[in-house]
Structures are given as C-alpha cells and as structure tokens.
Amino acid sequence: xxxxxxxxxxxxxxEELFNNEQISYDSIEEKIIDETSKDEIxxxxxxxxxxxxxxxxxxxxxxKLQELSDSIKEHGVIQPIIVKKSTIKxxxxxxGERRVKAAKRAGLLTxxxxxxxxxxxxxxxxxxxxxxxxENLNSIEEAMAYKSLIESLNLTQEELATRxxxxxxHITNMLGLLNLPEEVKDLxxxxxxxxxxxxxxxxxxxKNQITQLANKIVSEDLNVRDIEELSKxxxxxxxxxxxxxxxxxxxxxxxIICDKLGTKVKIKNNKINISFNNVNDLNRILELLHISx
Numbered sequence: 001x002x003x004x005x006x007x008x009x010x011x012x013x014x015e016e017l018f019n020n021e022q023i024s025y026d027s028i029e030e031k032i033i034d035e036t037s038k039d040e041i042x043x044x045x046x047x048x049x050x051x052x053x054x055x056x057x058x059x060x061x062x063x064k065l066q067e068l069s070d071s072i073k074e075h076g077v078i079q080p081i082i083v084k085k086s087t088i089k090x091x092x093x094x095x096g097e098r099r100v101k102a103a104k105r106a107g108l109l110t111x112x113x114x115x116x117x118x119x120x121x122x123x124x125x126x127x128x129x130x131x132x133x134x135e136n137l138n139s140i141e142e143a144m145a146y147k148s149l150i151e152s153l154n155l156t157q158e159e160l161a162t163r164x165x166x167x168x169x170h171i172t173n174m175l176g177l178l179n180l181p182e183e184v185k186d187l188x189x190x191x192x193x194x195x196x197x198x199x200x201x202x203x204x205x206x207k208n209q210i211t212q213l214a215n216k217i218v219s220e221d222l223n224v225r226d227i228e229e230l231s232k233x234x235x236x237x238x239x240x241x242x243x244x245x246x247x248x249x250x251x252x253x254x255x256i257i258c259d260k261l262g263t264k265v266k267i268k269n270n271k272i273n274i275s276f277n278n279v280n281d282l283n284r285i286l287e288l289l290h291i292s293x
Contacts (some may be wrong), residue, residue: 032114033080041080041113043112044083044110044111046103046110049100050086050091052094052097053123065105069102069103070106071102072099072108077108080112080113081095081113082096082114082116082126083113084116084123094122094126121152124152125149125152139198140177140178143177144178146171157175162277165263165278167258167262167275170262180201180210196224196259197214213230216230224256250267
C-alpha cells in the first residue's frame, strides 16, 4: 500500500481537513473507516501495542472499563482501533486505548485495527478529539486538551469554541483551571472537587486562600453556593455580577448547567435558555440530557 493512500484518510492534517468547519472526531473516524476496505482491517497482538504518547487521559474509570470489558467478552470488539507503525517496535495507538485496556482485561490476545501513517501532530489531535468528544475527561485533562489544540492548530479561544461546538466562556473557564495551585488541581483529578467548585476557585487571586478553601470544601463537603457565600464574606474576588437588584442570582446554577452541557446557559424570568450551534450540537446536548426520540 503506498503512502499516498494511507495518508488520504486524513489529508494534510486536521487544520486543512476541517479548515474553518467544526471539528468532529466522529467525522475523522467515519472518513478513515469509509476509505478502509475490510481486507485492511488486521488483527494485531495486544502485546505489540504501545499507548499514544499524546493521550490526554491519565485516569481511566475502573467501573466503565469493566463494563466495556464485559461487553467485549460477550460481543467482541465492534469498532477497530486506529494505530500507526512504531519507529521503535510494534504499533502506537492513535485512538482506542480504552478498548485495548478492556480487551486485555477480557482475556483477548488480539484486537482488530486499522493501520495508518500519521504525523506526531495528527496523533495528538486525534487523541485529544476522541477524548473530548467521546470520553469524560476530568476537568484538568479537558483544560490541558484545549490548551494543546489551541497551540497545535494556532487557534484563538473563540475559534476553538466554534470548532468544538462549545461556548467561548466554557473554553475560557476551563483554561483558567490550569492556573490553580498544583495541590488543588490534584484534588480535581482525584474527583474530590467538582468542576463547578474549581471554577469558583479559579476566579480567586490569592493562592493560599484558594488552597485553604479547597481543603475546606473537601473536609466539610461544601457545595458551590456555600463557597460563593464564603467568598463574599471574605471579600474574595466575586465570580458574578447581578445586572438588576431585583434579579435573583441564578449564576451559580447557570455555571453548573454550563459545566454539564458545555454550552452557554442563561436563566431569566423563570426560564432556562440553552444555546446550541447546530443540529449536531443540539443532538449532543439532548444525549447529555438523556432525551431521545
């Protein structure tokens, strides 16, 4: 198989493939699969596979991994993984590391795979998109993924938000989490602090106060409303402004819903307005809300 055929599934990288269009991992995978014949899907020994060095996910949910493993035991691996030939030994996983881990746990020796020739940048971009759009990264992993995409594709936050179907404020707020003290980021990764907690903390300026309040949240099991009240009492930088005195401050609820749906949310006049960019984005939101036809 010549290199021109192997590379045509991705063209000249995500930047040229999508240009100003919305980035979608499913579109990439669909394009690769459409241009792959059944004869090209090969069985690769699991012990020949190496993790993608650009994999943003560092923590895998054990319960979900076991569920996938049980499914593989019963039905096999439905979707082939995507790999590239390693310059060192064996193959590097481009997309599908969870399937590889689950397949090993299920006792499989081989896994179906599509072998393609990707650059290091393409490896990183595909891994980031798969995790952002198909998996539940923790908040720090998600923020680091956004930062990597912005740097690798030379995008503004606004451009990235449009191309990922997210709100600009969501991207900005997530990137702000990277400025938190390392101790606090560790608590987020460990699941001891929620994304909503983290957003309030990221608006604060004093690092010592941030760490102290983070530990207080964990030890006293405080909710977001609690810590916003504490912030006001301690004269910490306020996270929100109320436009009218007679408006009840629903901003903390807006933030919680925004974090869950990854899009702009506004509560006013006893109505919840949820923004979406297109039909695909609407379907994504409906899936998150567990709404189907």
